[in-house]
């Protein structure tokens with residue numbers, strides 16, 4: 001069994017920050033744990049808008065705290081997010097993620113992130129082509 005704490009993981013390279021300051025994320029479980037998914041606690045900061053398109057990954061996102069919305073670009077629909085809301089990117093949905101207050105989100109990725117994904121100057125993951133473009 002593997003046991004970690006968010007508090008401890010925050011002090012390691014499991015914690016990453018967006019270059020533009022929109023979000024930070026702690027990768028509590030990654031590919032090398034062998035679970036078939038990775039598990040992250042991501043904070044989206046109040047007042048930010050982030051364009052995300054995980055073209056090669058599926059992701060489920062559960063809101064623990066804070067409020068905001070997701071706009072799916074294919075249909076222009078806006079989905080409010082509050083504690084208890086889950087959104088499931090089952091179609092690799094391109095979306096805009098907005099926070100009105102700091103949002104703490106629990107995120108699971110399939111396939112798992114290995115944690116070494118490199119963000120370019122736009123925040124795009126260079127490997128596996130999942131995109132967070134701002």
Ligand code: 9YT
Nearest residue numbers: 025040042052061105107
């Ligand atoms: C909310 C969301 O899509 N989180 C993704 C995880 C984060 N970008 C990371 O750990 O890289």
